[in-house]
Amino acid sequence: MxxxxxxxxxxxxxxxxxxxxxxxxxxxxxxxxxxxxxxxxxxxxxxxxxxxxxxxxxxxxxxxxxxxxxxxxxxxxxxxxxxxxxxxxxxxxxxxxxxxxxxxxxxxxxxxxxxxxxxxxxxxxxxxxxxxxxxxxxxxxxxxxxxxxxxxxxxxxxxxxxxxxxxxxxxxADTLGIRPDLIGRPIESWTELLNPEFKGKASILDISSIGIMDAAMVCEAMGEIAYGDKGNMTREEIDKTMAIFTEAKKAGQFRAFWKTFDESVNLMASGEVVIQSMWSPAITAVKSRGIPCVYQPLKEGYRSWxxxxxxxxxxxxxxxxxxxxxxxxxxxxxxxxxxxxxxxxxxxxxxxxxFMSENEWGYWFEGKPATDTITNPQGQPMAQAGDVRDGGSFYDRMGAVACWNAVMDENQYMVRKWNEFIAA
Amino acid sequence: MAALFRNRHLTGWLLASPLAAVLAFFLVLPILMIVVVSFWGATEFSIYPAFEFDNYHFLLTSPVTLQVFLNTFKYALVTWALTLGIGFAVAYFLAFHVRSQTWQIALFLLCTIPFWTSNIIRMISWIPFLGRNGLANSTLISWGVIDEPLEWLLFSDFSVILAFVHLYTLFMVVPIFNTMMRIDRSLIEAANDAGASGFQILTNVIIPLCKPGIMIGSIFVVTLVMGDFITVRFMSGSQSANVGRLISNDIALLQYPSAAATAVILLVTVLMVIGTLLRFVDIRKEL
Structure with missing residues (x-):
């Protein structure tokens, strides 16, 4: 540290x-x-x-x-x-x-x-x-x-x-990142993270407080667990969630777990993983290598912070x-x-x-197609004319938040269960 | 004053004291500190002095602990066997087959070249090589050996052990080579004259005389593998755990007392392993 x-x-x-x-x-x-x-x-x-x-x-x-x-x-x-x-x-x-x-x-x-x-x-x-x-x-x-x-x-x-x-x-608002070129079909739900079709090609982040949320989004979307509050689970809910993910891990669903930003970029860019939890700038980093990568909006909504x-x-x-x-x-x-x-x-x-050009405001906030190349503050191109931001406008994205990053009352119990999952 | 220095007991103590002080301050004290902290308690963001057995209770009753320790032993055992085999062969070749000393030194230095880079870089460089679209898989596919990329090459126990063997074989080669070079060549000639076959010379003369080297190398490899956390994390893609990773997870979550308790258990385990190893060979006598 x-x-x-x-x-x-x-x-x-x-x-x-x-x-x-x-x-x-x-x-x-x-x-x-x-x-x-x-x-x-x-x-x-x-x-x-x-x-x-x-x-x-x-x-x-x-x-x-x-x-x-x-x-x-x-x-x-x-x-x-x-x-x-x-x-x-x-x-x-x-x-x-x-x-x-x-x-x-x-x-x-x-x-x-x-x-x-x-x-x-x-x-x-x-x-x-x-x-x-x-x-x-x-x-x-x-x-x-x-x-x-x-x-x-x-x-x-x-x-x-x-x-x-x-x-x-x-x-x-965070969601799953995917490699559209390697998946070749539309992805619409969090359940796809545990879809056997992507066996050995999925990943989740190994930061317990955030990882458990992504796991909960998946379990809820599968209809396996109905949570009272995903941000404040009971011990029973934590046990059930980890059981589903441990089973998937043992079946070889995951290629790897990532802990740092760079790891998530490398896993995606190298094609080791085609669907995983990801952060917005990591998507950009993959794209800037010329590799297609989408921050896929999902019907169950976003995990936000x-x-x-x-x-x-x-x-x-x-x-x-x-x-x-x-x-x-x-x-x-x-x-x-x-x-x-x-x-x-x-x-x-x-x-x-x-402080933004009309094109930038339209692309980033309003979800309109870019009228010209969009660059980041350092001047690197992020999108070309005609591109639309993944997930659309501010109100589309922030309006579809299903859960906020949280700290649970059962945090210490959750951390121990998470460690068991990693060691399983 | 002069009389004082003539007192042999006092000079003896004085001569030993600098080393004793260094060891006490940099080895004994930190370990004591770890032992003390292992009985402390922790909240989510602070630790407080206490004397409680919670950390040990949780550690010794959790099924994960046993599983993780078994995994750690598995890595240590397999790595030890492979590094011993490879290390012994390399040392044997250098000591007995290469006749000229210049070549011996040159080849020995060649073995150390990988150590000019950091061991994390040596480890991470395996990742693009073994990956799904990596060099190994694409070569095998282009040769027609396989049709589908081999998934188990990377992020598996195979890749973890491969990295361990790559990183630590030299720690086996050096001490074994060292003891081999000290073997009196007339002993081998005598064995030859007495009609021993090459294999008999190996098992009855060379291996017994190499025991101290083998033991020192084994201690290096076993302690390095059992204390490692970064190799397991990167090469298994965070999917496997060993004791070192348990400790590093605890530290990341600010659970220092629990990390200290795990460290104490690991220390005791490693000391027990080394104690067992030392029962086979009296290193001090043999050196």
Whole structure:
């Protein structure tokens, strides 16, 4: 496990910042603010998805202060947010991690009245409903852990209380990746993962908390198990799910299991595997090698995940103001456009529109055929004119979410069962 | 002061103390730490000091543990037998068939060339070779030996053991070669003169005299295979498990106490295996 920390900010810098904050509030002159904020350094850590150096550079340009990024894997992120509150200012975490970490009191509630674009944040993160007609998916739905009762609150409340735990930043809907050239027929259901037709050519990811969800999507689609909540299974449901998958494993259904992004790309690109759980950028990586690969929408829906940024309980004064400044900037569109051009979604899509071309907006968000070559932020071509995004528009994709990534009450039991499955 | 240094007991202790200190600090202390932590408790994201047997209780009652240990022994045993056969043959060839010392050294160095790269790279390079559309399968198909690609070449016990043998045979060759070179050639001449056949010389003279080398090589191979986790993970495509993988899974999930308990059991098992091996040969006497 890597615990790489970038040197830079010391307690002293923070204290100076805090002292300057006191000075600034005593003599509220804009000049002092503008100069002092340049000395601020905010330490952000999180998983690799949104910890992008481009964002830190742009923050320096637009806001003037320094943002230090540290990328860790999700287990390490959870551990650090829970046990080392002084080691960070901003935590960039997923909502299911928030469910674990928030009760420790290491993060502080955010006042939504200070968030300029709060009203424009997508419904998923506020009421839980994408559109007023939508039903709320199973699992740790972001809105269910998105609000707390007030400053200092360690609980979660159902309604929009005005105090947010995380400000949503990035989210997407995951499904199975397939090799259409090697399968040669339409794939429509999660059940295909265990279809004997693909014996020895299927794969699932060996990260227990996500793997079990994909497994549950399959078992439910097969009609074998009816879950109360796939995101919070009972021991009996876990046993049944793992029994079905262990049987399939023993019958030789799986070619391999993957744990890292690169492994999933290699398995798919080499043709060892033709159908497997996959993440959106991995599909792109396979495609960029000139190999056909589809992020197949399935009739049972998507498994979705979302991340957001939380503020350390230790933040105060000028540093806290800078953090709010950063959040407002994050939602103001540039980052959203940057993320959406990689296939993720922004929490405030309408502000991102100004930072994307009409063609990009049409392709990524509206699900329209591209009118010209679509490139990612690094300039690599991702799609040609006429291509349509797998799964279609934002509302088609996010409207078909069946389950959110979650942490279960029976998590430790599930992990042990998962290990048995891998060893079986 | 001078009298103090003349005290032989004291100088003896002083001379031994640097090594003792190094071993105590870098070997004994960490192992003690692991033993201590193995009795601790863990929540999902933290560990707390305690003295409880939960970790051991779960480990020793889980059917998976037995299965995984058996799997680990299987890998160790098969790898040991293959590396011993190949390693002995290579060492024998180098020691007795290659006459000139220059050639011996040159060929010996040749054996070590693969070790110029990292062992993970040597292992991973098998993957494209053995894959469904890999070099091995496409060659066999083009020769007409097989019609369908062989699935068991990759992500199977076969590929795991292949990688182990490839990685660890040299650890067998070196000590065996070393003991063979120390065998007094007049013993072999004497055996010849006494009318022993080549096979009799091998079984009655060379093998008994090579025992320490075989034993050292065996200890290397067995401990390396039993402690491995990365080879099994990559070459089996995460589909098989050995004890090392149990430990690495626990660590990834922040379950350090449970990982420590597994490590303690593994350590005890390996020590027992080595203890058994050492009963066959008194290495200190033979060296």
């Amino acid at each position: 890597t615990q790489a920390t970038k040197p830079g900010l010391s307690r002293r810098t923070l204290l100076t910042g805090a002292a300057a904050g006191v000075a600034a509030s005593a003599f509220p002159a804009p000049m002092i603010w503008a100069q002092n904020i340049k000395d601020i350094t905010l330490r952000q850590f999180g998983t690799g998805v949104s910890n992008l150096n481009e964002v830190a550079q742009k923050v320096k340009e637009d806001l003037g202060f320094t943002l230090e990024m540290t990328a860790l894997d999700s287990d390490a992120v959870t551990q650090r947010a829970a046990t080392q509150p002084k080691s960070f200012d901003i935590a960039d975490i997923e909502y299911w991690i928030c469910k674990k970490v928030w009760p420790t009191g290491n993060l502080q509630a955010m006042d939504t009245s200070k968030i300029k674009n709060y009203d424009k944040i997508v419904g998923i993160f506020r009421s839980g409903k994408l559109t007023p007609e939508s039903t709320i998916a199973q699992g740790t739905a972001p809105h269910s852990v998105g609000f707390t009762s007030g400053p200092g609150g360690k609980d979660f409340v159902a309604e929009e209380s005005g105090w947010m735990t995380l400000i949503p930043t990035i989210y997407n 979302g991340g957001g940024i939380g503020l350390s309980a230790n933040l105060s004064g000028l540093a806290l103001d800078a953090a709010y400044e950063y959040i407002n900037w994050y939602l103001s569109g540039w980052v959203g456009g940057f993320l959406m051009r990689q296939g993720y979604y922004s929490a405030v899509p309408e502000t991102s529109k100004d």
